[in-house]
Amino acid sequence: MTGFSRGVVAAAVGLLWMTTLGQASERIIVILDSSGSMWGQIDGKPKQEIARQSLRSALQSTPADAEIGFMAFGHREKDSCQDIELIVPPATGTSGAITSAMDNLKFQGQTPLTDAVKQAAKALGSSANAPAKIVLITDGVESCKGDPCALGKQLKEGGAGPVVDIVGFGLDADEGRQVACLADATGGKYIQAADAQGLKQALAETVAAPAAAVSPPPAAEQKPVPEEEKTTAKPEETAPPAETAVVEPAVKEADFAPTVMLAQGGAPVSDDNSWQVYKALPDGSRGDLVASQHGAYTGTLPPGDYIVVAQLGEADAEQQLSLKAGETYKPVFVLDAGVLDIKAPGAFRVEIVGAQKDGQGNRKTFAASYGETLEATLPTGDYVVVASHSDGSTRELPASVKTGGKLELTVD
Template structure:
């Protein structure tokens, strides 16, 4: 398998339990990772005798350190014919390396392991997004290595950054308020629409007034900075206050006020069919000290509810 590797592939070899019996510290970086090391790895492996314990967890940790796995993409292939024998946890190491590495992967090739033994080391691969492969003989070992050895291809040139979309143009007037007497009712007619007054007061984070008022009349539009406002809508004797959100200057905000009101459409005549009498007087009283008065006729908006209407013409 090594003979088929491209010379630019950076490969290294770390061995354990190959010099001393019974030592968990018998770990050696035999061939440091570098390009063109395939023959050196082959020669070193052919000369090894394996005598000692299986400190595979610490060996993988040191291999990851040699590859600077916290800084760059790194892959370790662990080939073992036994389970951990040095009181370490390969599963925990896998999770640790996966969390600390930029792009760390460990593959595990279990050579001649039983199913239960394989499970004890497979988690090292699984916890780093790698593969666990069982190999029963030399042929399957070669297949396993070919499956796990991945030569990093050159990073593709980054695609050019798309040109940022131009920011939406700000509107000269970004607020168009509307008022209705009742929810779902008709638009206000021309006789009263011009009398509507919308007053916007900016609110701070605490919900209290935090700036100067802006007033918009009737069908006119206005300009407001984005944010939260108290909108008070007044039409004759009806008024309502509410909080509204005004969006960015590039979008038209259309806050709506519902006055819960009706129209007093009143004409005073001396007799049925007579012309409106200029001397006839009327006054309207309602809750909360509501009072309005006038002569002859009116077309005015009042809050909905019961009111007292009094009309006077001479002694009538």
């Protein structure tokens, strides 16, 4: 075989490897702790709200070919250690589905984080070529008799298992050590996030960052080419000149400046609210999340059909819009909502539930917080405030939220 031929074969082998590697897309399952403690507040905002906003932001920066799934625990039952659900299986283009799933979670249950990671690992399976990762976001330690450290060793011994990254949101150093061993054993990392900015950065490093790539095979040993095999490429073998690239003109975008208010004709809200912009599917449902902002929205969007959701606290408003190139859009979103400001002296937990019970006698939880105070933005309607005390007693008080109003309530 001539030196020229050997070079062609080596290049082909390298190209084949790179192509195979490119086809092995990254697979991730994000697990969000949906236990009741996520209603605890950091800097005046519930942890669950901070977590959802931070994860929305991270999903916008994931590679297009990444297969991302979403799992939650503690979101359906208060006292069950089996309440674990893979809501969105790993696949490409799942940002919209994950965001929608997050928006419908109830944060109320236990923390079976060991079994959740075990189920996520099983769902990902094992592969020597496709990098796989689990990202666990939790504000608490195991509460269902699981052993995170033992699971870490089990996953490591199994071989070709996923890397587990853990983000401890608001955990202290001792609590962090109880879960960090799981990440360490699998080659992952434990990141402690104390506030919203810390959580956003942690998710940028875990969810948005690609998993470790699979190492290529060692290069073949290069042998010297004998003089008699050295050849000079013939003129016809010379590569043709590269074609001149054609630059397509940029598509002009639409200016987009929406506003949101509690009541028709009221003052615009530009603090603590959030925006999510989804591609609109032909059937009118939400597609992929394409933009997300907190506070006042400023920016542009490519021409097309979108579903835009404005959210403040537990209230939201949605519109489907068709944007044209070069035009300016200033839609107004009315939440039809009000504010409920609660003080419950001596209580260790305050909860706002719906006034109506379902067929099983349960009432939907709209907001909750550990401590004596709670302020929440809620859709107009009737509610019941439940204040729980350390002696096991509870006190309830009805509350009616009016559009654009603020109701201050004391539960003695």
